[in-house]
Amino acid sequence: MLNLRHSVLPGFRLSFGITLFWLALIVLLPFAALVYSTVGMGWDGFAAAVGSPRVMASIRLSFATAGLSALINLVFGFLVAWVLVRYPFPGKRLVDALVDLPFALPTAVAGIALTTLYAPNGWIGQYLAPLGIKVAFTPLGIIVALTFIGLPFVVRTVQPVLEDLEKELEEAATCLGANRWDIFRRVIFPATLPALITGGTMAFARATGEYGSVIFIAGNIPMVSEIAPLIIVSKLDQFDQQGATAVALVMLGISFVFLLLINLIQWWAARRHGAR
């Protein structure tokens, strides 16, 4: 337990006060406005706004595609981080910098670029179309877009953990007769698991609310490829601010439950494997 009095940096009360104030101003206040704007509509209005089949379908789609893209990013983000940490190769710095590009790009631009690639007459789409694979304007296209914007989260959280892993641990494991798979399974994977979960969670959370990159590639067909953020925007277009905030609140609620569960898993994993 940290001794507050003798902490290296002074001023716990001041910094804690600033923390609370800042969080309230930047995070809690907008959420409170969301709740405030929704409360006026009453339960019946709320149920009507959220319960329609079209809205339910879009919420399901948003979470399913966000979840799948987070899983894809977990696997390939780990691989990318692994390669970047463990192997020297020419142009490594460049590749390392490339990873952050999805962060920097306006998401609408990303969406248009991806659609250009995967549309039936696009660079990649034209070869997939004869195989009967439609990417753009289907839920598959949504997953592609969400995977694109979520990649940096996993790479950037796993990378420093892999860098900090001590070589001696693996050497010791080898001396004790472990093969490569054992080393991965019992030494490397448990150590990186908390970071993987964190990165995957952030990718997932980011993907659930993603709008710009998705609307161009999704096709936006109701009940098929219409995401929840689009429903929210279309409600705003009809000047139905309460309906929009109602759907937003439901999404936030579901996200919060997911994040809480994932945090519990992470806590459990960290305890079980004795990591930090």
Added chain:
Amino acid sequence: MKLRALAGLLAVVLSAHALADVSLLNVSYDVMRDFYKDYNPAFQKAYKAKTGETVTIQQSHGGSSKQALSVANGLAADVITMNQASDIDLLATRGLIPANWASRLPNASVPFTSTTVFLVRKGNPHKVRDWNDLAKPGVQVIIPNPKTSGNGRYTYLAAWGAGLKQPGGSEAKARALVAGIFKNVPVLDGGGRAATTTFMQRQIGDVLVTFENEAELIAREFGRGSFEIVYPPLSVLAENPVAIVDKVVDKKGSRKQAEDYLRFLWSNEGQTIAAQNYLRPQDKAVAQKFDAQFPYVKTFTVQSVFGSWAAVNKKHFADGGVFDQIYSKH
């Protein structure tokens, strides 16, 4: 002391600025960008010649309903120029303008109109001539989402009206026709421009349904070689209403300039610029001059078939309305 001097100086500079120069903010929707780029300098020149005053005009473009909402929420627009009356009605319900705003300018405050037409691929391989052809199996139709786009709304209403007014037409037949057409829509883009991109650049769909003036912009942008414009026998009259935002102009003292700015839309010069941008002018003489450019289409207004925009939105586009019902039957 210093601060007060500075503030005084600032006040003098600002008021001098205000005297010499009035600036108007015109909040408009996306597709009007090209029109106002031509119109604003023409108005400024005419106004300077008439009064000796310089008026600067700032433009704000975006999705029609989003723009209207911004103004309702306090964006200080002197004038608002939209593509459907319901967006301006919003300002009336919020008390920014009187409810009878449409009666303050000629033609119910609509300086020019457009209509909804079909773009088909060269040679019209699917022989698309009328709204019923859009509902045929195997024809892919590109229409923007009526929930997020005025363009899509007019298309939907045009099809509904055509279904209603066809021989033996009825409410049920109109609904079946609209449902059939939207079953053929493979991509529901958010707005008219996105739909154009889908049709022209991604080469998706057999028919793009859009405004006549947008069709002409496409011809300028992509050339006329790859598509044909088909005028359906009956279509909707797309009206582009304009209004002064009273609350704002009274506060700023810019009412005179704002009124002149809008009235100039009906001048010979304003109408000609509209026609050059493929918007159908209200002025008979100007319309005659550009006759060759605008083939005759029989049109109906939204009011004549549906009563009012408020009724339209309630019945068709509100949550659980007809548009939602069409899609929840999949």
